[in-house]
Amino acid sequence: MASFTSSTRTIPELGRVPRHVAIIMDGNGRWAKKHFLPRFAGHRRGVETVRGAVRYCLGHGIDYLTLFAFSSENWRRPEEEVSLLMQLFSRALMQEVSKLESNGVRLKIAGDLSRFGAELQALIHAAERKTAANDQLTLTIAANYGGRWDIVQAMNRMAVERPEKQGQWTEDDLSPYLAMSYAPEPDLFIRTGGEERVSNFMLWQLAYTEFYFTETLWPEFDAAAFDEAIASYQRRERRFGRISEQRVADGNSAAGENRPVDARLDA
Ligand code: IPE
Numbered sequence: 001m002a003s004f005t006s007s008t009r010t011i012p013e014l015g016r017v018p019r020h021v022a023i024i025m026d027g028n029g030r031w032a033k034k035h036f037l038p039r040f041a042g043h044r045r046g047v048e049t050v051r052g053a054v055r056y057c058l059g060h061g062i063d064y065l066t067l068f069a070f071s072s073e074n075w076r077r078p079e080e081e082v083s084l085l086m087q088l089f090s091r092a093l094m095q096e097v098s099k100l101e102s103n104g105v106r107l108k109i110a111g112d113l114s115r116f117g118a119e120l121q122a123l124i125h126a127a128e129r130k131t132a133a134n135d136q137l138t139l140t141i142a143a144n145y146g147g148r149w150d151i152v153q154a155m156n157r158m159a160v161e162r163p164e165k166q167g168q169w170t171e172d173d174l175s176p177y178l179a180m181s182y183a184p185e186p187d188l189f190i191r192t193g194g195e196e197r198v199s200n201f202m203l204w205q206l207a208y209t210e211f212y213f214t215e216t217l218w219p220e221f222d223a224a225a226f227d228e229a230i231a232s233y234q235r236r237e238r239r240f241g242r243i244s245e246q247r248v249a250d251g252n253s254a255a256g257e258n259r260p261v262d263a264r265l266d267a
């Protein structure tokens with residue numbers, strides 16, 4: 001079961017570099033439009049940006065990268081776009097896994113996989129198995145993922161496995177059942193493409209995450225753009241409910257600082 005710090009229960013240890021970055025990769029369609037190309041060309045270009053983002057995280061000591069690739073609401077798109085996105089996903093899985101493997105990347109897919117075809121599900125499981133022992137970076141692709149789905153599926157599994165605690169379940173009881181329980185909560189959330197909303201991404205896990213929005217479209221989100229997001233993160237003061245003076249006394253909170261603190265809320 002997961003043993004990562006819950007930001008609402010314990011103040012986490014912080015490093016200069018975010019340990020977990022979660023990204024809503026938005027703006028592929030608009031990028032394509034800007035270049036007079038079909039939307040699909042934007043998605044294809046977006047896959048190249050994913051490669052760059054993985055390389056960036058490997059090079060900068062970021063341990064977890066979570067990318068929102070397809071939301072539970074994206075099925076509402078035209079059938080043709082949905083089907084092309086599924087093809088692109090399958091192809092990327094087939095082509096990229098050995099490269100991920102040789103770079104020490106552990107690949108995880110988070111979401112309701114039951115809606116995918118049997119072949120795609122098999123590809124997903126094979127890719128996860130093949131990279132399971134890697135420890136340089138955990139790359140999670142959120143596919144047919146929704147934050148509300150995640151909370152409800154966790155609740156259902158908890159209710160089945162721990163019926164004796166009904167009426168007394170706690171946050172700590174629920175969190176191990178969340179789809180990404182193998183990862184700490186994100187330190188930094190990035191959304192490209194200019195929209196400033198969460199679109200049903202990691203609702204539970206973003207409780208104390210720092211948010212960064214940029215107009216840059218996903219296909220143009222390069223290392224320099226990533227640098228800017230990290231620099232913005234490093235200027236934040238993460239208070240976790242405390243006041244500024246306390247965090248100075250404790251020596252922990254500014255994302256740019258790196259001293260652990262023992263301040264368990266439940267101690
Ligand atoms: C994000 O880009 C990729 C997916 C949702 C699959 P969009 O396709 O949403 O691009 P815009 O928002 O139309 O520009």
Ligand code: IPE
Pocket residue numbers: 024025026027068069070071074195197199
């Ligand atoms: C969010 O992007 C989902 C992904 C990036 C996969 P959308 O472009 O679908 O978000 P909304 O619908 O505009 O909020």
Ligand code: MG
Pocket residue numbers: 026027028193
């Ligand atoms: Mg969009």
